[in-house]
Amino acid sequence: MLSTLQRIAADPHSDNIDHLVALINALRPKQPKLAEQAAEQVRILLQLLHGSPTQASALRHYLLRLFSTRRQTSLYTDIGILPNAGFFTELFQRMSFRILPPALDENYLRDCLDRVLPADTDYVWINAVPSADWLKLIEVLVNAAPYTDAENNVASDADDRHKTMVELLDAIQVLSYRVSAMGLEPSLIRLYPTIEDFDSPFLMQNVELHRYLHGYRRYLAGDVSDANESTAPEDAKHLLVMLDQCDAVVLKIRKNALRMGTSVALTYLLVRLDQSIQRLRKLLMLVDIGDLGSQEQLAALAEQEAAPNPAQVAKLSEALALGQELIEAHNRKYAVRELFADNINLLARNVTENASRTGEHYIAESRTEYSAMFRSASGAGVVIGFMSLLKILASYLRAAPLVEAFLFSMNYSFGFMLIHVLHFTVATKQPAMTASRIAAGLQSRDGRYIDIDSLVELIVKVIRTQFIAVAGNLLLAFPVAYLIALGYFHLHGAHLVSPEKAQHLLHDIDPLASLALFHAAIAGVCLFLAGLISGYYDNKALYTHMAQRVERARWLRKLLGQKRLSRLGQYLEHNLGGLMGNFYFGILLGTIGTIGYMLGLPIDIRHITFSATNFATALVGLDNQMSWQTAVRSIVGVIGIGTVNLWVSFSLALFVALRARRVHFHHGWSLAKAVLGRFRKRPGDFFIAPKQVAPLAEEKDSVI
Template sequence: MSFDMILAEIKSSLALTPAYNDISPLRRLVAQIRPRQATDKQRATDNIRALCFVLRQHPAWRKALREYVLQVISTRTLVHLLTDTGITLNNGFWGAAWQRLINKFLPPLVNNDYVKDIFGQIFDHPSDHIWVNELDESTWQDLIDSIGFRTSKARQAHAALTNEILSAVQVLSYRITNIGLEAELVRNYPEIERFESPFLRQNDEINNYVISYRTWLNDCTTAREDNKHIEVLLSQCDDIVNRIRKTAAVAGVSVSLTRLLLRLTQSMHRLRSLLDLLDSTDANEVSSIAIRLFKELVSADNKRHSLTDLMQTNTELLSLQVTERAGKSGEHYVTNNRNEWMAMLRSALGAGFIVGFMATIKILFSKLALAPFGYAVLFSLNYSTGFMLVHVLHFTIATKQPAMTAALIARAIDEGKQKLDELVELIVRVFRSQFIAIIGNIGLAIPTAYVIAWVWLWMTGSHLVSPEKAEYLLHDLDPLNSLALPHAAIAGVCLFLSGLISGYYDNKASYGHIPARLRQLAWPRKIFGEERLHRITDYIGDNLGALAGNFFFGIMLGTIGQLGVFFGLPVDIRHITFSSANFAFALVGLDHHISWQLALYSLLGILLIGIVNLGVSFSLAMLVALRSRRVSFGRGSTLVHLLWRRFRSGGRDFFFPGKEQHPENQAPEQRDQQH
């Protein structure tokens, strides 16, 4: 249907029914403007220009469209569109997620009396926000001028719309006051209770402002207050929000606090937009503010059922804290000198020794006749206990590093975007630390497993693994003829998730004051005594994240393979350190009757499994860390070039530490990390 037909229909409908406000013609008008491809800005621009041309050529249609649009808006309640659309509701994160999921399958009832509901009916394509926001402000301004909203009749409707906006301003102000009194906000900023709260004062000022404005609307000869004093109070509210965010960087944060801060900042942003709209005296400025608000509302309405958008907006501060704490943990996995490098080697060797025994226990568990659930429990117990023991003994699993060091690199990118040379040196140290950790893990996992297999044969007279089992273990290392690499990728995802879990529980221990709360319990004090209880609770506070991450990582490794068996899916995990131990078991189980080509090929498989483990874990962790910081790094090619040049000039530094440097000759970030 063309613009001519739609506009003619609107004119004839108004002639028959002066109070005509059905939105069907408006929906068809927007559909005619909408480009086939949401990203086709030029087509959308051309469509609006075509509509503007038609309106200028037909003054009667122009007048009819103006009266029709004003009637559609003024005969319905506008407040809810301005106060609800684009602002997080106070129903909790999980409640909001469940509601959005339900609304995807069973949309809520449309109330024709609310502009908020018909707004979603008019811009009903999920991608409408793309072309609406892509269009230049001047294009929308041309459309406003072509419709002619500045006529005397349009100004008559202005008072009714202004009163709706004033009501929305009051609603937003009350919400800001309510959020400012929330117990969780007060807990994170106790000064609110000791001083006069700007959250309360802004509401008093808003109420006075609204009364003054409505008086002025009725009698334009009276003076009208501006919003400058309100802006001062809102700025004070902003300061409190920023202080709470800084406190959260040290004391931790929760989803509920993140959601409160999000709702507060959204409400204050919308309140400022409406106040600017009310106070502006320049017609072009009013149009500019209205267009920005319109684009904002279309985007929010299109995403009102999006679970992805809910996750991104409501967990942003929490995800930043989780990755930030992972980044701080990552500092312990970066070696800066020869002593730290050797300490990392010793730590990795210790982990390799323990993994050799863990692999043995898993082999023994697999010989039991159990259901998949039984295997999952025993395997998970083995993995979780072993990994937690590795942490308690201050050993290092190489594959745990990428999830931590990726967050450290993301923080370096965010804090020093221009210092590529320092970033290169950080990556060199990370690579060097990762390399020696892998060497240490494999370097002792293989001989430990090898010795255990021979001791088992000597003690029992039979091999730990049968020849058939040995062939199966070697097949699992085949990178081409088995699913070794996809299974290694699954293990990489588990490593990434365990890093997030570690960051989450570190944040939880800090925000929830777990050590202090444990010290309040009477029975631990009786068992351990006051001094020992303090040491235990302090250890829990410092290590809860690492212990939880290792515990859940073990559960993931132990259950995924059994879930694959239960559901009949080719799903399992491959981990470089356990794969290297399995290679040693197979070697003894076959009495070394394998060709050197097969041995070399199996070692290549182990290497590729490790690369996939590390690559997947690092990539996912880096992606999340950058997104949580809203950082986009567009200088990747330059960084790669600098890394290659650095490798050519000193390739040895990627694997072995150089000579000791005097502190003043080191990069600033090196000195900071050493301190």
């Protein structure tokens, strides 16, 4: 470290970045998490500079020269801010740059960081060093005397500082233009049309910034030319107020997006806009001198060795924080996880919000709704019985694997879509929807208190609705499949499945002798994905105004007529998510087994209702000759498959819903005790709905 300082002192006018690289290498600990070692190295550097004011002056001059000879604007406007490329373009670019990094141009300060801080973990040890140590080091450099060479010629540090200040002002201007342009995007105005009724804060901040920069540049010109009268520019308080108004509009747009839908492009734009506003705010606070006093006052304080100006200390802290932010963003500029974290939260919130509204239809409140749910689930059981028949017949075609996967997928997809069109219910589709509804209940309105009694009541309703839906599916699917297999035997004189095929069907649902439960977990993941797909398309239907788009299709108007077309548009806007979720769910169920076969992997799907129909078909194929042990294992297998289906899909959906809402629920044990207490007192509530819905008395509510 001392030798590096000596080399810098020998040639402080150099703009060679190698000296800074050597200095950072001396500070860098062996492991990024060794914070104490890094802090000790910083303190050693601090002691060396205290002991040698000449080296402190030389290091200061070297750093100023290093900055002034590089282009800095892109460092402040690009690092840590999403580019204008779009989400998927940026995603693919980050992935490609991780494999083959881009070329560097050391004329730009942002590219110099790749040499100075090449490790992806450099920000870890830099942030781990106490801020007080970094501030002391910055203070030593700021207060160091101007560098003088051997002939006592004073180096022109003022020119270097002026160039850096100009670069900062240019960065502020670039960011302001970008904020104005993004604020005029039609997708933002569409979600917040009232912004057209008054002066847009995104435009007004740019107008105010021009006035601010004009005064600031006049001040800098007077400062450099040593004019007798140099008036300090106005502070940036009014400009910061305009940025606050921009933040308020962004917040309103985010709230409207929950109601009107969003898209990946809009979400990306909102994140980029927010990042640009926050960076603009930080740069303004960094260059603002309104609270520092005049240059003459600062010089007098320095000569008298008075206590540092609090505003100046605050500015140094802001500079340190911005520097750490830029370094971390630079080290993580190719990270994919951060890109997803910044962009997916709002989109996931909208998807789960739509799933939550759909989930309300899967919760039976009264005995009437309970009976209606049973009838709806029974209807689905009938359809699934015939879907099982079609799948077995398709398997007898002995088609190529991909053709067979296509036939299976279309059987599942159109069957599930028919169930949706007929307003029937598949029990396993409920958890992915109701989990979002429960997540909404876990999020208290005031952020502090959660109504446990209401939440317990909601969970009880979900459990008994799930129970009656499963019962409706199984009580009809099993006998329908049994009667179909029996009718096939009487019509054709041969069983629908041979004894060997029947044994294979029974083996597939055996929880001990096969991977039935593992395959049921895969089906649970498919159910969860189908729930996300449903929410995504519900969101898309709202965002794109599907009904209006359908009504404008001239070819459809000629085919159906205006009234039928309007009804079709309204139906698609309200049911597009359900239709597409069922369609893709069928494709997942129909292709996973074939993919496992082609890749040689033991992956397949097991669904509770299809397992029940396979059990019924196998029973007929064996002429009802089955040992009680086999029958028990099959029944346990069907129940186990259903339990895994429901639990996996519910757990994943609840996890995503909580993450999307950013809910950290800390009362799980209290909620579990309340649910168990309710089960001990009134276990029937978990299986049978009350005749009338009794309102929950306010005086009996308990909150946590």
